[in-house]
Amino acid sequence: MSLFRYFCPAGTALKRYALLIGWSFWLAVLPVGAFTLTAQVTDGGGRIAALPHGIDCAPYCTIETSAKAMAHLFAIPDKGYRLQGWEGGCADTLGPLCTLKVMGNSTVVARFVKAPTSQKPAKVLLLLHGEGVKHTVWNEFVKQRFNNRCPVIYGGVVLGDDAFDPDNKVYCYRIAFGYYDMLNLSMTGHNPPKPPSSTRLGYEVRAAVLGVLDRHPNASLTLVGQARGAVAAQAFLQTDCEERKHIVGLLALEQNAPNNTPALTGLLRTASASPRHTATLTLKATPEEDAQLSAALAQLNQSWWLGR
Numbered sequence: 001m002s003l004f005r006y007f008c009p010a011g012t013a014l015k016r017y018a019l020l021i022g023w024s025f026w027l028a029v030l031p032v033g034a035f036t037l038t039a040q041v042t043d044g045g046g047r048i049a050a051l052p053h054g055i056d057c058a059p060y061c062t063i064e065t066s067a068k069a070m071a072h073l074f075a076i077p078d079k080g081y082r083l084q085g086w087e088g089g090c091a092d093t094l095g096p097l098c099t100l101k102v103m104g105n106s107t108v109v110a111r112f113v114k115a116p117t118s119q120k121p122a123k124v125l126l127l128l129h130g131e132g133v134k135h136t137v138w139n140e141f142v143k144q145r146f147n148n149r150c151p152v153i154y155g156g157v158v159l160g161d162d163a164f165d166p167d168n169k170v171y172c173y174r175i176a177f178g179y180y181d182m183l184n185l186s187m188t189g190h191n192p193p194k195p196p197s198s199t200r201l202g203y204e205v206r207a208a209v210l211g212v213l214d215r216h217p218n219a220s221l222t223l224v225g226q227a228r229g230a231v232a233a234q235a236f237l238q239t240d241c242e243e244r245k246h247i248v249g250l251l252a253l254e255q256n257a258p259n260n261t262p263a264l265t266g267l268l269r270t271a272s273a274s275p276r277h278t279a280t281l282t283l284k285a286t287p288e289e290d291a292q293l294s295a296a297l298a299q300l301n302q303s304w305w306l307g308r
Helices: 013-028 135-146 179-188 197-213 229-237 241-244 288-299
Strands: 034-044 046-051 055-057 059-066 070-077 079-088 096-101 107-115 122-128 152-154 155-160 161-163 170-175 218-226 249-254 266-271 275-283
Touching: 034 055, 046 059, 046 107, 055 059, 059 155, 070 079, 070 107, 070 161, 070 229, 096 107, 096 152, 122 135, 122 152, 122 197, 122 229, 135 161, 135 170, 135 288, 155 197, 155 241, 155 249, 197 218, 197 229, 197 241, 218 229, 218 241, 218 288, 229 249, 241 249, 249 288, 275 288
Parallel strands: 034 107, 122 170, 122 218, 152 170, 218 249, 249 275
Antiparallel strands: 034 059, 046 055, 046 070, 070 096, 079 107, 152 155, 161 170, 266 275
């Protein structure tokens, strides 16, 4: 099991001296095979969230972890800022999600810059496919609703220009899952035949939401998930991360749902200091059924999907 310790910068000379003494003692008892990962934000404007420990690093923190453990880091911009890029151990990462295998003492740096002042509200539909299904399963829906254009998000990186439905004034994006499979392949040289956990898929959903918010900071999103894609969406919604507040609803597609399944299955309560609800609709349908999906989205949140 990974070891974990977290240190914040001290504010006074006395505190810094005490920290130095404590640091020296900690190094003396550091377990064999343990490494330190330093996460740092340059010039402010955001923070780094270290998962699964739930630690926010700003302006920096030090994480102790066992050798070859996986560290999951999210670059979270403050309001009015956007991620410019990563440096150090995450230098090759393009999006907000950086996952790396800790092979020694290392440092990762996130750099944020001020975002454009014009941040108009935007409505966004985020499409999630099921396990073992390519993102192209949404092609028919995208063809009917978005003139065959809906950019893919992979590892939090939006691959392409925006697509917009002028009738409903809604933007479209879709997730290409597989970030962790590709990461594992690049690190080990092989890809073990086991499905990704819902937690890791939830990380990919969070990264996609951050990618959308990088383009549309004041966006409200509705998630449409097929099978395990809906499970991934729920894994994300059951966290207490700040980005969750931008989600207005989840439409879960269940091809094998019984015919008597109620349309509105209930509300998904998410953990928060001030609890809020996200409407969740379960529908027996496939991504190709454009008319049925559109009707369900209107039922889920009519003012959002049909509003002008």
